[in-house]
Amino acid sequence: MATSGTRGGLRLNAHKERSTTQALRAASPVEKLVLPLDQHAGAPAVPLVKPGERILRGQPIAQPGGTVSAWLHSPTSGTVAAIEPRPAPHRLGASTLSIVVANDGRDERHAGPAPSPFDQLAPEQLRELIARGGIVGLGGAVFPTAAKLNSAAGAADVRLLINGAECEPYISCDDMLMRERARDVVFGARVLLHALAAKTCVIAIEDDTPQAAAALEAAIADAHDERIQLRRVPSIYPAGGEKQLITAIFDVEVPSGGLPADVNTVCLNVGTAAAVASWIRDSQPLTSRIVTITGDGVLEQRNLDVALGTPLAALIYDCGGYTGRMSRLIMGGSMMGQALPHDDMPVIKATNCVIAASALDLQPRAAEMPCIRCGNCAVACPAILLPQQLHWYAKARDLDALETYGLMDCIECGCCDYVCPSQIPLAERFRDMKPALAERLAARTNASAARVRFEARSARLERIESERLAALAKKRQELAKKPS
Amino acid sequence: MRQVLYALIPTVALHVMFFGPGVLIQIVLGVATALAAEAAALRLRGKPLPPYLLDGSAIITAVLLALCLPPLAPWWLIVSGVAFAILLAKHLFGGLGANPFNPAMVGYAVLLVSFPARLLQWLPPNVAGFEPASLSFVETLTTILTGMPPERFTWDAITSPTPLDALRTDLALGMTMGEAHANAMFSAFGGKGWEWINLATLAGGGWLLALRIIRWQIPVAMLTALFVCASVMSAADPGAYAGPLFHLTSGASMLGAFFIATDPVSAATSERGKLIYGAGIGVLTYIIRTWGGYPDGVAFAVLIMNLTVPLIDRYTIPRIYGHAR
Numbered sequence: 001m002a003t004s005g006t007r008g009g010l011r012l013n014a015h016k017e018r019s020t021t022q023a024l025r026a027a028s029p030v031e032k033l034v035l036p037l038d039q040h041a042g043a044p045a046v047p048l049v050k051p052g053e054r055i056l057r058g059q060p061i062a063q064p065g066g067t068v069s070a071w072l073h074s075p076t077s078g079t080v081a082a083i084e085p086r087p088a089p090h091r092l093g094a095s096t097l098s099i100v101v102a103n104d105g106r107d108e109r110h111a112g113p114a115p116s117p118f119d120q121l122a123p124e125q126l127r128e129l130i131a132r133g134g135i136v137g138l139g140g141a142v143f144p145t146a147a148k149l150n151s152a153a154g155a156a157d158v159r160l161l162i163n164g165a166e167c168e169p170y171i172s173c174d175d176m177l178m179r180e181r182a183r184d185v186v187f188g189a190r191v192l193l194h195a196l197a198a199k200t201c202v203i204a205i206e207d208d209t210p211q212a213a214a215a216l217e218a219a220i221a222d223a224h225d226e227r228i229q230l231r232r233v234p235s236i237y238p239a240g241g242e243k244q245l246i247t248a249i250f251d252v253e254v255p256s257g258g259l260p261a262d263v264n265t266v267c268l269n270v271g272t273a274a275a276v277a278s279w280i281r282d283s284q285p286l287t288s289r290i291v292t293i294t295g296d297g298v299l300e301q302r303n304l305d306v307a308l309g310t311p312l313a314a315l316i317y318d319c320g321g322y323t324g325r326m327s328r329l330i331m332g333g334s335m336m337g338q339a340l341p342h343d344d345m346p347v348i349k350a351t352n353c354v355i356a357a358s359a360l361d362l363q364p365r366a367a368e369m370p371c372i373r374c375g376n377c378a379v380a381c382p383a384i385l386l387p388q389q390l391h392w393y394a395k396a397r398d399l400d401a402l403e404t405y406g407l408m409d410c411i412e413c414g415c416c417d418y419v420c421p422s423q424i425p426l427a428e429r430f431r432d433m434k435p436a437l438a439e440r441l442a443a444r445t446n447a448s449a450a451r452v453r454f455e456a457r458s459a460r461l462e463r464i465e466s467e468r469l470a471a472l473a474k475k476r477q478e479l480a481k482k483p484s
Numbered sequence: 485m486r487q488v489l490y491a492l493i494p495t496v497a498l499h500v501m502f503f504g505p506g507v508l509i510q511i512v513l514g515v516a517t518a519l520a521a522e523a524a525a526l527r528l529r530g531k532p533l534p535p536y537l538l539d540g541s542a543i544i545t546a547v548l549l550a551l552c553l554p555p556l557a558p559w560w561l562i563v564s565g566v567a568f569a570i571l572l573a574k575h576l577f578g579g580l581g582a583n584p585f586n587p588a589m590v591g592y593a594v595l596l597v598s599f600p601a602r603l604l605q606w607l608p609p610n611v612a613g614f615e616p617a618s619l620s621f622v623e624t625l626t627t628i629l630t631g632m633p634p635e636r637f638t639w640d641a642i643t644s645p646t647p648l649d650a651l652r653t654d655l656a657l658g659m660t661m662g663e664a665h666a667n668a669m670f671s672a673f674g675g676k677g678w679e680w681i682n683l684a685t686l687a688g689g690g691w692l693l694a695l696r697i698i699r700w701q702i703p704v705a706m707l708t709a710l711f712v713c714a715s716v717m718s719a720a721d722p723g724a725y726a727g728p729l730f731h732l733t734s735g736a737s738m739l740g741a742f743f744i745a746t747d748p749v750s751a752a753t754s755e756r757g758k759l760i761y762g763a764g765i766g767v768l769t770y771i772i773r774t775w776g777g778y779p780d781g782v783a784f785a786v787l788i789m790n791l792t793v794p795l796i797d798r799y800t801i802p803r804i805y806g807h808a809r
Contacts, residue, residue, distance in 0.1 A: 007805070243805065256806035367535055370581030374748040375699070378755075383805040388753055389797065406804040422581075 006248050008382040009236040010415050014208065015334070015361075016172040019294040019301045024180050026305045027291075028318050029103060033075055033309025035061070036088040036098040039348040040136040041143045042068030047099060049080045058285050059110035061099055064131070070144045071134035074101055075287035075307035077108040089312070089331045090350055093341040101309065112283035118191050123153060126195040126280075133279030134286045139163060139174075139240075139269030140332065142350045145276070148268070149195050152261040160201040161249060161260075162189050164216070164270040165233055165240030167206060168333030170361075171353040173290040174270050176303040178205065178212035181274050182219035188273030189228055191280050196266060201228045202249055203270070206235035237335065238413040242267050244382050256409050271352075291347055293319045297326030297356030306347050312354055313343040325358035334362060335414040369422035377416035377426060383409050387416035387426050394433045399440055407437055485540030487697050491688035492547060492743065498684045499551065502609040502677035506555025506624050510562050513628075514546030517566040525575035541580055545569050548588040548743060552736060552783070553595070554606045556624065556642070558631035561602060565591035585790045586750045589783045596778060604779060608644035608669065609677025647675025648735045649779035651726055660723040674733035682738040689742025701758035702751060702765075703741040707732060709766025717774070731770065740769065740782035750790045757793075757800035764789045 038044035043066030049055055055074045062072035081102040085095035118126055131146030152158050162185065166174040178185060189201045203220075205212055213230065220228050233239045233248045243254045245267065252263045260267045271289065278284040287308055294301040299320030306315060312329070316322060330337040332353055355361065377387035385406050393401035407430060416426040499507045522542040526533055546566050553562055569591030577583045596603050610618070619627065619642070623634045633639055645653065647669050654664035669676055692698045714728035731737060736744070745751065745765050752761035765785045772781025803809055 247805075253806045255808075256804065258806070369535060369539065370579065372541075372581045372749050373751070373753050375753050378753065378802075379699075384802050385804055386754055386801065389801075405801060406807070409804050409806060 006236075006239070006244050006382060007384055008380050008415060009238060009244070010380055010418060011235070012169050012237045012335075012418075014235070015170045015294070016166075016175060019170070019172045019292050019303060020175055020179075022300075022302045024176050024290065024303050024305055026288075027307065027310055027315060029076070029105065029107075029307070030310050030314045031103050032081060032311075033101045033103060033307060034086045034098050034311070034346040035072055035075075035101065035309045036086065036090070036096045036346070036348060037062055037065075037072065038096055039072075039088070039090060039142065039350065040070040041141060042066060042070070042147070044097065045069055045072045047083055049083075049099065051080050051082050053080045054078070055080060055101065056108050056110035058112055058283070058287060060132075060134075060285075061101075064144075068144055068147045070136050071132060071285070072099070073134050073285040073287050074110075075309055076101060076103045077106050078102045078104040087342075087345050088348065089338075089340055089345045090348060092338055093345065098346075112285070115281060115283050118280050119194055121194075123195050123197045126191070127153065129280065130191075130195060130276060132285075133275070135272060135275050135279060136286070136349050137269055138271035138275060138289055138349065138352070140350055140352060142348075145268065145272055148266060149192070151259075152264075152266045153196050155261065155264055158196050158198045158261075158264050158266060159250070160189065160192055160196060160198045161246065161265055161267040162192075162201060162203040162270055162273050163240055163242070163245055163267055164203055164205040164209075164212065165235075165245055166209075167235065167237045167240035168335050168337075169237070170294050170355050171292050171333045172294070173292045173303055173352050175209050175212050176292075177271055177274055177290050178209070179215050182212070182215035183222070184274035184277040185216065185270045186219040186223045186225070186228060187281060188275070188277035190223065190225055191276050192266075192268065192273060193227055198266070199227060202231050203228065204231050204233055204240075204245055204249055206239060207232040208235040237415070238382055238411070241382065241411055241413060243411065256406075286349065289347070289349060289351070291315065291351050292353040293356070294353065295326075295330075295355040296358035296360050297323055297328075299323055306351075308349060309346045311343070312340070312345055312347065315347065315354060316343060316356060322356055323358070325360070326356050327359055328355075328357045328362060330355040330357055330362070335418070336412065365425070366423045368424055371420075371422055371424060374421060376419040376421065380415040380419045382413060382415065383411055385410060387430075390430060391424060391426055394429050397433075397436070399437050402433060402437055403441070407433060408441070410434070485544060487695055488544055488692065488743065489540065489547065491692045491697075492551070492685075494684035494688050495551065495681060495739065496547075498677075498681045499555070502611065502681065503555045503607045504610070504619055504624055505621050506557075506607075506628065507550060509625055509628050510550035510553055510555065510557065511547055513559055514550040514562045514566045515543050517563045518542040518546035518570055521567045521570035522575075525571055525579070529575065529579065531579070536580060539580065542570055542574075544743075545574070545588045545591070548739070549591045551739060552588075552592050554603065554643075556605065556607065556619075556627050556633070557602055559628050560631075561595055561599060565595045568594050581749055583749055584793070586744060586747050586786050588747075589744060589786045589790075592783045593787060596783065604645060604649060605639065605643040606646045606649070607642065609675075611676045644669065646735060646779060647678055647730075648773060651730075652773070652779065655724065661726065662723065673727070673729040675730075678735070679733040682733040685738035685742060689738060692742060692746075698742065698746040699755075699758065701755055702745050702762035705759045705762030706741045706745055706766040706769070707737070709763040710737060710770055711766075713767055713770035717770075725774065731773070735773075735780040736782040737769070740765065740786065744782065745786055745789075750786075750793065752793050752796040752800065754797065754800045754802055756802070757796045760796050760800065761789055761793065764792065 045062035046065045047062050049061045056077045059074050061074050079102050081100040086098040087093050088096045127149045135145045136142040275286045291306045329340045373388050390405050410430045412427050414427040569587035573587040573590035574583045711728045714731040717725040718727045768785035769781040
């Protein structure tokens, strides 16, 4: 589907420079790590260890619970303290079954598979190996990477898109990663190219990250791999949204309800590529990630390389603690992040950013006023929706109209909220209405599947009946022919 | 919405220059009525006063209606018109954001239908070639409050039809454009005074466009449609139809294009929808001005197109990302 490029979006103040002035360092180790079993998209992982069992760093402690699921590894050596429900950030503070690891401080390493040159493996073997590393999409969706690769592999002319366009304000973990580990990103891209049997790879970044661009350019040149190309996109939020980035880079639109694979594209975050590199090259499974700790409510704003399971409170402590201006804790960026009720929750694979926000960072919303149909939201909407109409129909709970006006195509980027002069929390309303519409669409799909089945059965019965009649008629004829 | 009011300052200033201070008194009366009616309606509906009363929308309704009335119109015209606009056209339909019709234009239409004679009593512009009766501020105020002109004047001595109205009457009497145009109220391409007021409104509208408070689709579509209609008809018969520049600079053309038709609540909402909506207003304005019985066509054109908005919205949903063309 040809397009006229991306539409809508907003130029936002990025607030990234404040967390990128200091070099990346590892977060201080903590005594207890909490690892939720459902921290990836898909089925929860199934524990392989029992409470009291001694484990080593990098040892698998939970295995996939389904085809779309992920391995989980211990970020440190120690013992399994408990397997019990613990509050989790992706559940907004509700409890979910987690493995609690008591750190023994010795950091003894589990002997993983011996590294072997990845290009000597068959693509399907390589994909299976990537699954073993517990690698999921680190851009926020935490979709198991191997599952994504498997669903796209085999398509002709599949191309790889490595997403380094970190468009959301405040988040700088990908920027930091590209500056300091550009080689890992490029190595990971090469592994992924092989795993997909793909011929081309674009690494896309925003045009306001010059250090990352320089580092990546150097790393690509060092790799002498002509399949990999660096491209810049304008830093207009949400440029790094998967659909928006695919449109900006390849000038095609991902069909409604479809996946990037429908336009022969596999899109993975730069952090995911680097995690693949660590696993395939160094046998380090995904047990840590880079997290941005920022906001006016924390003393030292920076990026840390954090062991999964580290409590958010420990990260804040590591950064000098809260300031007096701290008012709200957010996981994610300022546009799509979610407010957390407290900081006694672990860093998970999806934790890209923690904002300790003051009133300066996130102004409290003014009182909501009625929509005056000004249409600013429609101009800002990157999905080319009419949020003002959706709002009207969401209020009326008119599912027919919501479907017609494309509610399911909303990417919840929050641009409409941001520009609304009446301070209406539009994206939130749309998010709330989606389950009802999704349920109805699913019911319709089931109904049409049932109809197809019914029609097939009717046709089959009709055919059997007509065959029976034909056979009967034939028999009668034969009987009639026979001289009695 | 405050910027919309600022953008009307040039219009009001030229209004005062050409027609005296009457419009200022009308604005004060209108705004006071609007705020009182808005407060009463909010109280009755159990809504909080502060955010709603001061959002500016009621004030804009009052100012727009005041600009449409003759400067010396009696006080009860503006008061009843604004009260009708706020109470019936706005709050009975659900208040801010829910009114299907432009409240100011509903108020104007009600007054025009109920008191047509009063709405035709405009003043001659204060320009060279006229010796308009010059009323002091106190005389103006007294005239508005009592409904009677000062004793030294009669209504006929101080009032004059607008150029649009005069032209319509003259053409209806069988005059040609040339004959009608001999009247001193016409200038080279428009009506004296009115052309400047319209240009000032165009400037204010341009400022709103530059600030992105309004979008270009509706004004451009409306003015283009008006221009095209007038060009085609005057080219076909220059003796019987006024030219495009006269139409663009007369009556409420610019006020309608930039300040009335752009009211987002009652306008179409998608980009394509706005183009259709604006063009419809332009065409209807021309038709009502040329063949209708009213001195101007903007108000009824806007109200008729308000009616079509749900239909336009329904058929101009933009192609959503990822959907087939």
